[in-house]
């Protein structure tokens with residue numbers, strides 16, 4: 236990617252830009268607009284970056300505060316949201332002011348939720364710092380927390396004022412987090428942009444290299460797809476569901492694992508399952524179905540899960556937001572980049588498709604866990 240930042244427009248309810256580049260502190264400060272106060276919610280690993288932003292905002296006369304969030308999924312919690320609301324009250328942050336999120340998708344999700352609910356909605360600027368948050372979580376206005384009832388069942392649509400994707404931040408992201416984010420990139424390839432798949436397949440190592448040229452192209456392509464989809468259907472009345480490809484099983488798996496699995500790792504297993512459902516339903520050709528496993532494994536993503544878990548996963552899939560009238564609905568492919576829906580599939584199909592991911596014995600550990 237060239238030195239000049241690239242802007243991708245999201246043309247939904249309140250249009251905004253996703254700015255992609257390297258070294259974007261000026262753009263980040265400019266996004267404060269007329270605010271006189273700012274709150275920066277950040278994950279612990281981003282403390283230095285948060286302080287640099289606080290200082291840069293202070294230099295512009297903005298009363299800026301930084302507030303550390305618990306790391307990862309522990310941050311997407313009602314108690315954490317309550318703590319954030321308390322802090323905003325103490326700061327006296329008003330509707331003319333601004334909130335920043337700084338971190339991975341867990342940070343953008345909980346901060347977005349806090350911004351959506353504080354004073355019934357204040358401006359939020361997302362600064363995603365993981366691959367997954369850049370290509371997916373920070374774009375599109377979905378915000379949320381996890382509860383005992385399930386993953387992301389509490390939340391709201393709250394569009395950001397801007398999204399600042401500074402590719403430099405990827406250089407400190409652990410490899411397993413880049414790998415996890417690649418699941419959403421590959422998902423995007425299957426639902427809408429097969430060039431993404433070709434780029435990953437050509438050189439999986441290059442695709443994972445935050446200092447190379449391939450990853451920035453994958454980031455831009457994925458954001459372009461997401462921007463187009465959410466611009467057409469912000470509130471997920473229909474088209475936006477395609478971004479949920481692989482997520483019906485993934486969210487059930489995450490809940491079963493008490494959110495200790497990386498979201499991207501769960502999505503990877505969920506993609507294998509959705510591809511198999513499509514194949515067994517007679518809608519997806521063998522080559523495209525098999526391509527899922529090849530490309531996901533080529534970057535080191537998991538593609539299997541506990542053979543004994545299906546009953547509980549089925550129960551948890553029953554709370555998926557795409558379900559209608561108590562019937563399961565899945566996003567499946569009718570071919571490469573041709574997403575469709577599978578409504579109320581026969582239970583025998585659901586069981587049969589699980590054999591594509593079922594694994595007996597010791598389960599994956601390490602990189603899929605927090």
Ligand SMILES: NC(=O)c1ccc[n+]([C@@H]2O[C@H](COP(=O)([O-])OP(=O)(O)OC[C@H]3O[C@@H](n4cnc5c(N)ncnc54)[C@H](O)[C@@H]3O)[C@@H](O)[C@H]2O)c1
Nearest residue numbers: 278280307339340341364365367371372377404407408498
């Ligand atoms: N709202 C949406 O549309 C949407 C889309 C996709 C995913 N999500 C949500 O996003 C979450 C997953 O996001 P994630 O994969 O980014 O995980 P995450 O937010 O848990 O971050 C992963 C880890 O990376 C660390 N990290 C972040 N930036 C870093 C950096 N620059 N250098 C070093 N370490 C860094 C974090 O501290 C954390 O430990 C899930 O909760 C998922 O549901 C939301």
Ligand SMILES: O=C(O)C(=O)C[C@@H](O)[C@H](O)[C@H](O)COP(=O)(O)O
Nearest residue numbers: 371375377386387475478479482556
């Ligand atoms: O933006 C969307 O829409 C998505 O479905 C993107 C998903 O990758 C993401 O994980 C999202 O948070 C899932 O949404 P949910 O509505 O199923 O919670």
Ligand SMILES: [Zn+2]
Nearest residue numbers: 419482498502
């Ligand atoms: Zn996702």
